Amino acid sequence: MNHLANARHARLTRVGELDVLEISHPRFHASLALQGAHLYRFAPAGDQNWLWLSPSARFELGRSIRGGIPICWPWFGDPARNPGPVRSQLRGSDIPAHGFARTAPWSLAGFQETAEDLTLALVLEPSVNHREHWAATARAQITFRFSPSALTLELTTENNGSGALAITQALHTYLPASGIEQTTISGLEGVTYLDTLDRWQPRNQDGPVWFRGETDRIYQAAPDMTIETGERIYRLTARGSASTVVWNPGPDKARRLSDFPDNAWTSMLCVETANAADDYRELSAGQKHTLAMTLSRERRAS
Numbered sequence: 001m002n003h004l005a006n007a008r009h010a011r012l013t014r015v016g017e018l019d020v021l022e023i024s025h026p027r028f029h030a031s032l033a034l035q036g037a038h039l040y041r042f043a044p045a046g047d048q049n050w051l052w053l054s055p056s057a058r059f060e061l062g063r064s065i066r067g068g069i070p071i072c073w074p075w076f077g078d079p080a081r082n083p084g085p086v087r088s089q090l091r092g093s094d095i096p097a098h099g100f101a102r103t104a105p106w107s108l109a110g111f112q113e114t115a116e117d118l119t120l121a122l123v124l125e126p127s128v129n130h131r132e133h134w135a136a137t138a139r140a141q142i143t144f145r146f147s148p149s150a151l152t153l154e155l156t157t158e159n160n161g162s163g164a165l166a167i168t169q170a171l172h173t174y175l176p177a178s179g180i181e182q183t184t185i186s187g188l189e190g191v192t193y194l195d196t197l198d199r200w201q202p203r204n205q206d207g208p209v210w211f212r213g214e215t216d217r218i219y220q221a222a223p224d225m226t227i228e229t230g231e232r233i234y235r236l237t238a239r240g241s242a243s244t245v246v247w248n249p250g251p252d253k254a255r256r257l258s259d260f261p262d263n264a265w266t267s268m269l270c271v272e273t274a275n276a277a278d279d280y281r282e283l284s285a286g287q288k289h290t291l292a293m294t295l296s297r298e299r300r301a302s
């Protein structure tokens with residue numbers, strides 16, 4: 001079915017090696033690669049991209065775009081650091097970090113547009129390619145809802161296998177920061193986090209989060225957050241999540257990271273709506289789980 005046959009504000013185009021949906025609605029613009037269902041641009045009319053996109057991002061088959069919102073699924077992060085029930089479904093060697101969804105081809109499953117907003121759905125059906133590293137099976141569907149004031153993503157996992165399924169996952173949102181040292185996240189005060197840079201020790205967040213170099217933490221809650229990035233204020237709310245990953249590579253990891261300029265760590269951060277670590281989700285046969293986030297932006301009072 002051609003979901004775009006009567007679309008007024010969306011068209012399929014090609015960027016590098018990737019098929020990309022370009023959305024040019026009078027109220028907002030968005031760009032989304034079908035590989036990974038990877039949104040890398042969202043800008044209400046008259047505004048800049050709300051998402052950070054690396055100036056050295058590459059649009060290649062089998063390679064995740066550095067920036068935007070990669071979908072980490074059906075496991076998050078280093079496979080070896082995943083909880084037992086997730087690890088027990090993994091197989092083979094050289095298992096990729098963050099699962100396979102971010103480099104897999106998704107297909108368009110729904111499209112709706114009005115004068116105010118636009119909704120897109122994409123699905124990732126289980127395929128033989130996934131069996132290389134994953135013994136389980138599941139169907140993933142993501143819905144993007146764009147409006148002039150907010151961006152909402154809903155990622156639904158359906159266990160369509162016959163046994164139990166365990167997943168970790170994240171909507172790995174990259175945001176631009178005009179200066180990382182002026183950037184703060186509030187809402188996580190008092191929350192326990194695992195400091196992955198210090199033997200995954202649990203620590204307590206004292207006051208707002210700020211950045212002074214490499215930061216890689218799994219917060220064990222997903223409260224409403226306000227992210228102040230120097231010139232912008234974002235609000236992030238989550239559903240179906242009890243964990244939030246906060247990441248900035250800092251200067252040393254920046255040099256080792258693919259498709260990432262050495263100094264880019266000073267102008268971005270990631271706040272990832274997750275089901276990570278102890279917040280992994282177990283689904284019985286036929287069961288569904290939705291992980292969702294809404295991002296909005298506030299004007300600074302002048």
Ligand SMILES: O=P(O)(O)OC[C@H]1O[C@H](O)[C@H](O)[C@@H](O)[C@@H]1O
Pocket residue numbers: 064077097098216217245246247257258270272
């Ligand atoms: O380089 P990638 O595989 O895209 O991962 C980028 C980053 O993702 C997450 O935020 C992890 O917590 C980090 O440890 C990782 O470095």
